Amino acid sequence: MPDSILKVSNIEKSFGALKASDGISLDLVPGEIHALIGPNGAGKSTLIKQIAGGLKPDAGSVQFLGHEITGMSTAQRARLGLGRTFQISALAMGFTVLENAVLGAVGQSGSVFRFFKPAMKDAALLARARSALDRVNLRDYENVVTSELSHGQRRQLEVAVALTLAPKAFLMDEPMAGMGGEGSKTLTNFLQELKHEAPILLVEHDMDAVFACADRISVLVYGKIIATGSVEEIRAHPEVRVAYLGEEDAA
Amino acid sequence: MISTKAMQTLRMLGAASAVALAMASGAVADGHGGKVKIGLITTLTGGGAALGVDIRDGFLLGIKQAGNEGIEVVVEDDQRKPDIAVQLADKMIQSEKVDIMTGIVWSNLALAVAPAATAQGKFYISPNAGPAQLAGKGCHENYFNVAWQNDGPHEAAGAHAKELGFKNPFILAPNYPAGKDALTGFKRTYAGDLAGELYTKLGQTDYAAEIAQIRASDADGIFFFLPGGMGISFLKQYADSGIDLPVVGPAFSFDQTILGAVGEAALGIHNTAQWSPDLDNAASKAFVESFKAEYGRIPSIYAQQAFDTANLIVSAAAKADVKDTDAFREALRAADFVSTRGDFKFGSNQHPIQDFYVREVIKDGDVFTNKIIGVALEDRQDVYAAECKL
């Protein structure tokens, strides 16, 4: 197995009596989509926050490209190349599509403290932003105000903004949420392509999508990873069937 | 003539029958014929508006009784903000082209406005504030004060404390320039031992901690200067504290604008001022009667000072044309008017040399007011006059 890009080792996080992360370890290797699934309340969002920044684990470590990032801020992790999309679109709704993408480019270029040259006239920033928009087919919408985009288009823009960072790995939180079957399929195909550029840690609720595109799956239940393996292995895993799939079927 | 705004005010206040007063100055426009335009800037909104309202009312009453057609008054509200006061002064000088400015209640506002007015060749005649700066080194030939230099009432209180036989009083005032001047003024004439000296926060409303300190000290009396709401709060809380030490203070916390709100808590307290509504002279009695008739309340010292200010201006206007600055200044200096406080004359720095009375708070029917019980200082001139080079 190739060296992992992202490595989470024995993370622990408690909120009072509740153990939200109970010795979690997982990794992400080049070229893969690693899906993280688990029922509601399993501790997925807590884990994401500890990987992306914003929440510091009580114990354990997070390593990214060989760097110890456990104590780093969200912004520092982003600058190292951790691209992220959100479950609920986190976009500047008053900005145009292009402005949102340029914002990503500004962050990537580290040119935040430039006060005089207009950002929307900076060729380098614009080129980077537009190429990201091209890849998600939003180039034609670049002058549309983001709040006027459809739900699916916002998900695409989320991905585009992450792309402007030229990330070394993606952390995607339910990118398929709320998308129709067609949109979901298109996005799945796109992710299959994208994973060769940078591996993707995919947190997803949509089982069909996960089974369709993941190379590996980890199952999180009550703050613990109960199984990691290929699609087939997970389908067959008895504990998973009881803990998770059983519930899903019942529901 | 009184400008429309002032006119409205007068009408608003129901000025149907003006009590005609035989003003000895006979201030009717005579041969000089020159018109006088007066700008009155005072506090009519927000905290402290009561003082400004009395100044305006007293002043307009004086002008009205003079019946001088040649005098016009423009009234503006400074909201107790120095920058607004300065702006209004600019307006009055630049647009209204007034000859004389007056009306300011507060020392800090006067310090902003008076130098600006005199620097532009106008007269400023203060009906209330008398900061030391303007009485001493910063005195100006076109600046007159008809009320007192700020230290005056405090010096009177100090003299009275000494006379009452205070051996070890506790003194307190807010921590701002006027507060410091107050304690300095008191100490100047009292000149004895102190049980304690406290500066409180400006605008403070709870004095439990200070009262506890007074109780714990071996003070035999109290002097305090806490103007406006601060004084009301202190007096109520002091009355409720069970401490029974004699209190003296300047009139500011025992004035007609405040007594109604303090009530019984102020009864019997000795305070010092240059005037009292019961002062025994014809001009004062006539003033109190006409003020009551006009506005339905007993005039405060602020109203009295403003009334005197108006009469001073009227008297000068009768003698000289305001455009002839030197002649008009001489006419003001002569102070040839019948003051409600009896004798009135200016010192070399154009601040009054006057008597300060000791007054006692009494209840007259169901109205709280003051009664003169003695004289604290006679013909007192402020100490800053020596520094004034006029």
Added chain:
Amino acid sequence: MTTLLLIEQILNGLQFGVMLFLMAAGLTLIFGVMGLINLAHGSLYMVGAFAAAAMAAWTGNFFLALVASLVAAAIVGALIELTVIRRLYERDHLDQVLATFALILIFSEATRWIFGSFPLFLNIPDVLKGTVTLPGGIEYSVYRLTIIVIGLAVAVGLFLLISKTRVGMRIRAGENDREMIAALGVDISVLYTMVFALGAALAGLSGALVGAIQSVEVGMGEPVLILAFVVIVIGGIGSIKGALAGAILVGLTDTLGRTLLPVVFGAFMDPSSATTVGSALASMLIYILMAGVLLFKPTGLFGSA
């Protein structure tokens, strides 16, 4: 300074704190439940004081005056909630600040228009006048003790109201999830009007209580309002417990600061400058306290992130 005096000053600090708590409780309750920052809370304090003064002047009865303050402030509170405040719940804090700032302007001048510029009279009732001797020989004002008792009673009452009653449950639910409570069939807008009126009534009550030993005048609410803000920021906005803790902390810091600091500086300065410097520092002390608390706990002592 003797121990006895120190104890008395601590009592004074406590009483000042309790007074602030009455004001801060309503402010923090309204913020906690509706997420609204209400600058006009000081105006409701003023309304209470003026209503009490008017009632006392009319009937001569202090207890009727207290009732009047509660009722008047609650009614005015409900009225502004219905006309203005409820349009602000969904708005950002900037809008809330400005709209309630506008209400201050309107209330202050309208009060002056109705009652005139002169301060009003309101006094302590005869039964509460004078002092009692506490154990240890401290002579203390009965009225101030009464304020401490009323304040603590209000604190207990609020705790019980919120933790034990149905209305309290609704308040807590409203705090957490507006939609859920709406789904449960509770008319949330009625609930909000009630909570706002309750907060207003508390402000009115404290205005009347304080008005009896202070000055009832236009503009009396703003200095207290700012102190109440400091209190709830220190305590954690939205927390009644925090408001109580913050109020007492501010009360003690202010009272002890202004009595002790001049003494402390007197140890190495001449008395006159010690008083000056000490008083100057004392007037800034609570703000320094607040900055200190926020440095370590950016959401206040009992605040949640």
Added chain:
Amino acid sequence: MLRERYINILILAGLVLIPAYAYFAEEPFTITLATRAVIFALAGVGLNLALGQGGLVSFGHAAYFGMGGYAMGILASHAQNYEPIMEVPFLIEGTNSMPVIWLVAIVMSALLALVIGALSLRTSGVYFIMVTLAFGQMFYYFTISWPAYGGEDGLSIYVRNQFPGLNTLDPIQFFGICFVILLAVLFLVDRINKSPFGLALNGAHQQEERALTVGINVYRVRLVAFVISGAITGLAGALFADLNRFVSPTMFSWQISGEIMIFIILGGVARLFGPVAGAALYIVLEHFLGGLSEYWFIYLGAILLFVVLFAKGGIIGGLSKKETGRAG
């Protein structure tokens, strides 16, 4: 957007033409009023950078306004009395040169904003509003009780400070100085708004998470914006002190903070010219309503309430029929 641009030009034209008319009609007070509007506009433009672009609702900008004022007051009073400000460890003299005073005012208020901002920006939302308010109050009480520079009495400067080649006491010339500064600052702020920094600041206002996840250090961006904002408001304070030839602690009062916010909301939040239109309207209201009634604050309050509740975009928003004020 185009329409907003015409409105902006109209506002500027009004600000030039009214004093010009007043100059020929010999009504110097109107020029003084216009100068006041321009200075308030400048203070508002400063706050608007933090508040409008950055979403940082500072209720304590009076601190910088006052700091700028006192920078002027202290320097000029020392120059007036021929006393150096300090001699040890090195000599600092007072000055009555406007450019020097402006520089000092900018630097001092920027430093103050750096300290207050560094502390306040650890908090957010209502805490931020109240903490900035409390810091402003702290300086208010400090200046009142600090005896060296007049305490509550403030400081009077008898002659307006000097600007090379101009007679600053002439109302129209002083107006010119203030107006040119306003134009320069408007230009500067417009550039900042459009720069990568402005994009990051506004982006962080709209969606903080997003700004963080693209690698932007939001805290530092906000702090820098806060410092620039404070510095501009401080410059306005220095000019205001020179307009009145007087400084006092009221420049630090929370009502001033409130008024600066009112200029922004009246004109339109996050619009470059919002504070300019708002300050001008405020001065007009103050002048005319103040003349109509002793109780004019009731009307001001009602107008403000109406704008906040029903006319969110302020004057410019109302005229350009565009609700949001994101300067793109």
